[in-house]
Structure formats: C-alpha cells, structure tokens
Amino acid sequence: MNILIIGGSGGIGQALIQHFHAVHPDATIYATYHSTVPDSTARPVTTSATKVHWYQVDITQEADIAALASALPPLSLLINAAGLLHHPEQGPEKSITAFDPQFFADNVNTNTLSTLLLAKHFMPHLKASPRSHFIAFSARIGSIEDNKVGGWISYRCAKAALNMALKTISIEWRFKLPHCCVLAFHPGTTDTALSAPFQKNVPAGKLFSPAYVAECLAQRIDDTGPEDSGQFFSYDGKVIPW
Ligand SMILES: NC(=O)c1ccc[n+]([C@@H]2O[C@H](COP(=O)([O-])OP(=O)(O)OC[C@H]3O[C@@H](n4cnc5c(N)ncnc54)[C@H](OP(=O)(O)O)[C@@H]3O)[C@@H](O)[C@H]2O)c1
Numbered sequence: 001m002n003i004l005i006i007g008g009s010g011g012i013g014q015a016l017i018q019h020f021h022a023v024h025p026d027a028t029i030y031a032t033y034h035s036t037v038p039d040s041t042a043r044p045v046t047t048s049a050t051k052v053h054w055y056q057v058d059i060t061q062e063a064d065i066a067a068l069a070s071a072l073p074p075l076s077l078l079i080n081a082a083g084l085l086h087h088p089e090q091g092p093e094k095s096i097t098a099f100d101p102q103f104f105a106d107n108v109n110t111n112t113l114s115t116l117l118l119a120k121h122f123m124p125h126l127k128a129s130p131r132s133h134f135i136a137f138s139a140r141i142g143s144i145e146d147n148k149v150g151g152w153i154s155y156r157c158a159k160a161a162l163n164m165a166l167k168t169i170s171i172e173w174r175f176k177l178p179h180c181c182v183l184a185f186h187p188g189t190t191d192t193a194l195s196a197p198f199q200k201n202v203p204a205g206k207l208f209s210p211a212y213v214a215e216c217l218a219q220r221i222d223d224t225g226p227e228d229s230g231q232f233f234s235y236d237g238k239v240i241p242w
Contacts, residue, residue, distance in 0.1 A: 001027040002075045002129075006059060006118065007082030009033035011192025012137065015210030016081060017052060019218055030072055032057040034082070059114035062121075069121035074128035077221065080118055080136040084110035085155050085194050092152035104154040111158035112165060119169045126180050133221050134169070138162050138184040138232065145241040163232060163242055170230030181224050184232040186240055187213040208235065 003020050007013040008031025017031055029052045031038075038054050055071070057064045059082050086092055090103055115136040126132040140146055142159025163184050170182035189195050190208045199207055216235040223237070232240045 001077070002030070002073055003027050003077045004030045004032075004072065004075050004079070004122070004125075006032050006057070006078070006080040006114070007034075007137075008054070009036040009038055010081055010083075011194065012187060012190055012210045012213055013081040015214040016079060016217065019211070019214035020077075021052065023218065027051065029053070030055065030075075032059070032068065032082075034058055059117070060109040062117050065114075065117045065121050069125065072122075072125060075122065075125040076129040076132050078118065078122055078126065078132075078134050079217070080115050082110065082114060083137055083194065084158075085152075086197065091197065092155050094151055096153060099153060104157070107154040107158040108161065111155065112161040115162055116165050116169075119165075123173075123177065127177050130179060131225070132177070132180045133183065133224070134173075134180060135183045135185055135217070135221070136162060136166060138166070138186055140186045140234065140240055142184075143232070143240050143242060166232075167230050167242065174226075174229065179226055181226050181229045183220065183224065183228070184240075185217055185220065186232070186234045187216070188235045 001024055005013050005016050008017050013031065017029055020027060020029055031052060032055050034057065055068055057068050059065065084107055090100070093099055119134065126134055139159045141152060141156050142163050144160055147156070166182055166184045173180050173182060188208050189202050189206060190210055190213050192210060213235055220233050220237065232242060234240050
C-alpha cells in the first residue's frame, strides 16, 4: 500500500503520518514539506527503513508537483493536508475593506490550485491502484450554504473553489477512475499552527487534537468507496452541504 501525504510537516499532516504508520506498518508512506524541514527526532523517523520518504515540494508550483509525480509509484491514498489561512504579518479579513489581492492569490494558490495540480499529475497513480482515495482538507467555512457569518473572505473563497474542484474531478473520474473515491474533508477546529491565533473562542471540547482528526479521517476512508465519491465530509461523518 502506497500513501502520499501532502503537507506532512503540518500539524494534521504529522498526525496522519503517525496514524497510517501505526495502523499500516507495511505501507510505504511518502510525505512532503515546504519550509518546515522534517526533524527525525521530533517526527516519525524519515529513513527508508521505516518506509516514510520525504520530499520538499512547493505545492503552488506545477513543476514541483510534476517532478514528485514522476518519482512516485501507484498510490492507493493521496491526501492533501497542506493549506494556508494566515501569514505571520497578515490574518484573515474581518471586512472586505481589508481585502488584499496578493493575500487572496496566496490563499487560492495554496488551498485550491494545489489540489487541481495534484489531480492532474497523480491521476495515473490513482488509476493504477485497484482501490484509491483522493482527499483534500477543506473547511466548513468553504460551504456556501453554511455561510451565516461572513468574513475570512480569501480563505472562504479558496476553500469554496476547492470544493467545486473536487466535485468536478469526482464527476470526471466516475468513468475514468471508477474505483477512486474523491472527498473533501473538514477536520473541525484542530490544535495546530494554522488555528493557533483563533482558538480563544472555541467552545470547550471543540478544539481537536491532530491525532483525533487523523483517526476520524481514517474512519471515513475505511467507510467510503467509489459510490461516495464527490462528497464533503465532516470529521464526525456527517455530510456538509456544498
Ligand atoms: N487546523 C484547523 O483548525 C483547520 C480547520 C479547518 C481546515 N483545516 C485545513 O486542514 C489542512 C491542514 O491544516 P493544519 O492545521 O495542519 O495546518 P498547519 O499546521 O499550518 O500545516 C500547513 C501545512 O501546509 C504546508 N504548506 C503551506 N504552504 C505550502 C506550499 N506553498 N507548498 C507546500 N506545502 C505548503 C506546510 O508546509 P511547511 O510547514 O513545511 O511550510 C504545512 O505542512 C489545511 O488545508 C487547513 O486549511 C484546518
């Protein structure tokens, strides 16, 4: 079993690697990082002996994704757990008056473009496996129907566009990759660097550990197949409206 975790250096990505490494010890895990160089003392061991192989990839660059694709074998599971909500110097917008074109472009490139490029370049890898999942971390905030409070416009738009991309890919692959399940996944508010500045008002019991989220996603993978392709799942197994 070959697994690729994009954003393996992130809070949730690390937990996914640890989870799959523990549950599928015979799997070969490929993982990517961008600026956070994996530390073998703090993260799962990164040598080939433990079958976790790291690659440095900028997921906003097609050449990087194409090079990664040409290096990897068929995959039964590809998870895009990379994402962007804020820069150190720039947070999500509280009002349209704070809208910044470059911040918007950064959000779209990281949260949307990456999954489109992964689908384009890894379609043959997923096709070559008898059963496969292609999953991207979205966010409930990307649901148009669920939008009751506004704000965070760049991230919200980027995740909404990601959702449309996944739905569209799932329709194309229904015939071309009939054994592949394409899913959008909402992890809930999870205790990582991405959510750290915004955890103050999270209700008690609603800030999840990355390990819990990894377990939730693994359960969704076990419970779903091609017939579920094109769905947007929450961590608790409920379907979120697009
Ligand atoms: N945490 C939450 O509460 C929450 C809620 C809803 C949805 N999500 C979604 O869940 C996913 C995982 O989030 P997280 O909380 O684990 O975030 P995180 O800890 O901040 O990790 C973000 C990951 O994205 C990678 N990344 C960012 N820009 C990249 C680029 N240009 N090229 C390659 N990799 C890049 C980072 O790599 P480096 O560190 O190596 O640069 C890191 O691995 C994201 O899609 C996020 O939107 C999270």
